[in-house]
Amino acid sequence: MGLSKFKDGGPQYWKEKYFKLLDSQEQFEKEQKVTQDLLGKAIVRLSQVTKGFDTSLDPYLARIREVLKADLKNQQLQKELQAFSDAMMSMDVAPSNADASLLFAFLQKFYPDRKDELKSVQTQYEQGQMLDSQSLFLSLAQLLDQTVTAEDEFAAQQALRDCKVIGLGMLGILENVDLPDAFAEDAEQLKLRLLSGQAVGAVFDDASKLLLEVKEHIKAEKQEMADFLSTLTEALTDLGLKASGVNAAHEDAQKKRDNLDRDVAAQMADLQSKSANATQLEPLKQLIGMRLQSISQQIQQHNLKDQGEREKNQRELKALMQRIKEMERETVELKSRLDAAQQKATYDSLTGLPNRQALDDRLAEEIARAKRYGKPLSIAVWDIDFFKNINDTFGHKSGDKALIIIAKLLSKFCRETDFVARFGGEEFVTLLPETEAKNALLVVDKLRAIVERSGFKANGENVSITLSCGLTQYVEGDTNESLFVRADGALYQAKQGGRNQCVLV
Numbered sequence: 361m362g363l364s365k366f367k368d369g370g371p372q373y374w375k376e377k378y379f380k381l382l383d384s385q386e387q388f389e390k391e392q393k394v395t396q397d398l399l400g401k402a403i404v405r406l407s408q409v410t411k412g413f414d415t416s417l418d419p420y421l422a423r424i425r426e427v428l429k430a431d432l433k434n435q436q437l438q439k440e441l442q443a444f445s446d447a448m449m450s451m452d453v454a455p456s457n458a459d460a461s462l463l464f465a466f467l468q469k470f471y472p473d474r475k476d477e478l479k480s481v482q483t484q485y486e487q488g489q490m491l492d493s494q495s496l497f498l499s500l501a502q503l504l505d506q507t508v509t510a511e512d513e514f515a516a517q518q519a520l521r522d523c524k525v526i527g528l529g530m531l532g533i534l535e536n537v538d539l540p541d542a543f544a545e546d547a548e549q550l551k552l553r554l555l556s557g558q559a560v561g562a563v564f565d566d567a568s569k570l571l572l573e574v575k576e577h578i579k580a581e582k583q584e585m586a587d588f589l590s591t592l593t594e595a596l597t598d599l600g601l602k603a604s605g606v607n608a609a610h611e612d613a614q615k616k617r618d619n620l621d622r623d624v625a626a627q628m629a630d631l632q633s634k635s636a637n638a639t640q641l642e643p644l645k646q647l648i649g650m651r652l653q654s655i656s657q658q659i660q661q662h663n664l665k666d667q668g669e670r671e672k673n674q675r676e677l678k679a680l681m682q683r684i685k686e687m688e689r690e691t692v693e694l695k696s697r698l699d700a701a702q703q704k705a706t707y708d709s710l711t712g713l714p715n716r717q718a719l720d721d722r723l724a725e726e727i728a729r730a731k732r733y734g735k736p737l738s739i740a741v742w743d744i745d746f747f748k749n750i751n752d753t754f755g756h757k758s759g760d761k762a763l764i765i766i767a768k769l770l771s772k773f774c775r776e777t778d779f780v781a782r783f784g785g786e787e788f789v790t791l792l793p794e795t796e797a798k799n800a801l802l803v804v805d806k807l808r809a810i811v812e813r814s815g816f817k818a819n820g821e822n823v824s825i826t827l828s829c830g831l832t833q834y835v836e837g838d839t840n841e842s843l844f845v846r847a848d849g850a851l852y853q854a855k856q857g858g859r860n861q862c863v864l865v
């Protein structure tokens with residue numbers, strides 16, 4: 361960010377420019393050093409020559425020599441020269457008769473170009489025209505200050521040019537660097553100082569300071585940006601989670617969520633590209649804020665829409681569940697009604713025994729089983745003897761009671777695997793699977809005897825009741841009808857034989 365964005369030329373151009381400036385500066389400093397050395401040597405020689413000129417100045421001159429020999433920094437030299445100057449100023453104002461011929465000899469030799477002026481000063485001094493030795497030094501200083509060689513002139517001009525180049529380079533840097541707003545004013549002032557031709561050294565120091573501050577500022581901004589983007593990523597992740605948590609099962613919602621995810625991803629990519637190119641944090645923050653708001657609104661709209669659809673689905677689901685419950689209730693009711701109907705269709709309501717329909721079904725099953733496994737199957741057909749008399753004598757209700765009692769006795773005293781049914785009227789049928797007729801005859805006869813012994817009470821009277829039974833066994837090729845007809849034939853024989861008996865055919 362910031363420093364890498366130049367208006368033209370690019371970083372390489374300014375890097376080269378900077379190094380050139382450094383080289384120039386170095387060259388300038390070298391030349392300065394040579395000049396300084398020359399000056400130092402001159403001062404040393406001058407101090408040696410002036411030694412003894414006024415003994416009160418000797419210690420100062422000695423220190424200056426030491427300082428120059430030790431090659432100490434200008435500051436200290438300046439200090440010593442200042443001390444020397446102060447000492448000289450405070451010297452006795454009385455004219456001095458000290459011999460200065462040696463000094464002038466040296467100076468004339470060292471400054472041959474100024475020989476005449478020096479001679480003139482010497483004459484003035486020796487003729488006592490100088491008020492004091494301080495006046496002499498001031499005259500010499502003034503004279504020698506003007507002593508500038510052509511070489512010195514060139515070096516000074518060169519230094520001036522270098523300073524201008526450095527100044528222009530710094531100006532270019534300050535104009536082309538994309539500085540944060542906070543530093544704009546300082547940079548502007550530095551530019552003005554450079555344009556006004558102020559000494560480049562001080563401006564250079566201030567510019568370096570400014571650029572270092574800018575660097576720190578950008579570093580802090582970068583950190584702030586990283587923190588901000590991290591917070592932003594967390595916020596977007598949170599939003600993404602909320603968005604993806606909505607109605608995960610719904611296919612339509614899935615499509616909408618995909619679209620939303622795409623939108624959010626596009627906005628994020630845009631933000632990342634903007635933040636990579638951004639040079640200022642504040643506008644970027646504003647941009648991100650706006651984008652976040654837009655994303656948040658999109659998610660809110662999506663959630664609202666999604667919630668509406670979810671509520672609609674829930675209402676439909678609730679209605680559907682209600683309908684299913686009603687259907688379940690109806691199914692249970694229908695089943696019980698069907699069971700009742702089935703019961704009614706297959707059971708005799710008076711005795712509770714399976715009826716003729718049930719008997720037909722069961723007989724077909726037993727015939728099929730006997731046929732398949734070659735097992736015996738016997739069938740007994742019962743008929744209550746003189747039942748009409750019971751009805752007639754004791755009433756129809758007593759007749760019903762007799763039917764119920766017979767049904768119970770026939771059911772109770774047979775095997776569990778046997779099947780007892782009311783065939784119709786006062787007739788009953790017993791199926792005896794896996795039972796040969798001769799064994800079945802023993803069973804049915806025992807039953808007949810039980811019924812005969814039991815009797816029942818009708819209108820307080822003991823009424824005896826007997827049964828006649830026709831028995832037969834399944835033979836290959838028998839059907840329901842043929843088997844029943846044969847058993848019924850046997851019953852007829854039992855009736856004919858005097859009733860209360862069992863006949864096997």
Ligand SMILES: Nc1nc2c(ncn2[C@@H]2O[C@H](COP(=O)(O)OP(=O)(O)OP(=O)(O)O)[C@@H](O)[C@H]2O)c(=O)[nH]1
Binds near residue numbers: 756760
């Ligand atoms: N109470 C009552 N009587 C019935 C029922 N079904 C048939 N009956 C009567 O049973 C009687 C059968 O009489 P019949 O067929 O003449 O035979 P029976 O009197 O038993 O004489 P045999 O069979 O020859 O011994 C009739 O009077 C029918 O009305 C019933 O469910 N309840």
